[in-house]
Amino acid sequence: MKSQDAVAARRAEALAAAAETMRLVRDRCVWTQRIxxxxxxxxxxxxxxxxxxxxxxxxxxxxxEELGDLLWQVxxxxxxxxxxxxxxxxxxDVADGLTEKMVRRHPHVFGDxxxxxxxxxLVLWNAAKAAEKSERRSVLDGVARGMPSLALAxxxxxxGSGLVPAPELxxxxxxxxxxxxxxxxALVAQARSRGWDAxxxxxxxxxxxxxxxRAAEAG
Numbered sequence: 001m002k003s004q005d006a007v008a009a010r011r012a013e014a015l016a017a018a019a020e021t022m023r024l025v026r027d028r029c030v031w032t033q034r035i036x037x038x039x040x041x042x043x044x045x046x047x048x049x050x051x052x053x054x055x056x057x058x059x060x061x062x063x064x065e066e067l068g069d070l071l072w073q074v075x076x077x078x079x080x081x082x083x084x085x086x087x088x089x090x091x092x093d094v095a096d097g098l099t100e101k102m103v104r105r106h107p108h109v110f111g112d113x114x115x116x117x118x119x120x121x122l123v124l125w126n127a128a129k130a131a132e133k134s135e136r137r138s139v140l141d142g143v144a145r146g147m148p149s150l151a152l153a154x155x156x157x158x159x160g161s162g163l164v165p166a167p168e169l170x171x172x173x174x175x176x177x178x179x180x181x182x183x184x185x186a187l188v189a190q191a192r193s194r195g196w197d198a199x200x201x202x203x204x205x206x207x208x209x210x211x212x213x214r215a216a217e218a219g
Contacts, residue, residue, distance in 0.1 A: 019091050022075040026083075037080055044073045056200070057207060104128050139163070151199040153188040166193070 002010075025032050051066040058066070075091060082090035105128040108115035115121040136142065139159045147155065157166065167186040174180040191198040 018071065019075055019078075022072070022079045026076075026079050032076075035076070035080070037077060040073065040076055040080075044077075047073055052203070056204070101132070104132070148199055150184075150188060150202060153185055154192050154198050157185075157189050157192050 027033075047066070047069045051063075051070050054062040054066040074094070078089070078091035078094050082088050103110045105125050107113040107124055107128065108121065113124055115124055133142065140156070143152070143155055143159065145152070166189045167182060169186045169190060170183065174183050188198045191201065
């Protein structure tokens with residue numbers, strides 16, 4: 001078994017090689033040279049979705065590959081940012097910031113606080129996060145509006161818990177798009193109350209539908 005020092009050295013070497021590969025591609029590939037942060041967004045969304053597929057319905061090899069593709073997106077953005085004239089930063093700065101934040105948010109690991117249950121960990125995490133975001137004026141500040149609608153609905157319901165009443169299911173079928181929206185939101189609220197992930201539930205049901213369609217096509 002490799003020592004922890006050897007494992008750490010191997011990881012550092014591999015990540016440094018990946019970052020250097022990205023730098024060379026940016027320098028020498030005419031397509032890559034013209035790409036901006038905004039240009040990369042569709043690829044980031046696509047790679048993230050492919051990683052979700054690999055996690056939920058893929059092999060170990062697919063998971064490893066998709067993690068690599070998503071890491072490439074991070075390296076790509078960091079390399080673009082490193083060449084900004086006004087406010088440059090590189091992948092080392094990104095990693096440093098991430099490490100500092102995770103140390104702050106895990107005082108039970110890196111400090112003297114004690115958390116013996118997942119619930120206690122969450123309390124410490126939320127307290128650290130609240131201290132970092134003290135300048136925010138709303139619980140909704142920082143919520144990404146680009147999330148898929150079901151996932152966004154579940155996030156907003158969680159943020160608004162105790163502030164606004166949760167929507168309730170009605171027995172009658174919706175007669176308009178507005179009523180359909182109300183019904184969908186109520187379903188998401190019900191899922192959240194039971195600890196379910198509405199977005200994942202629909203994704204998995206759609207995979208079943210896809211299999212049924214392909215089976216029907218095959219006869």
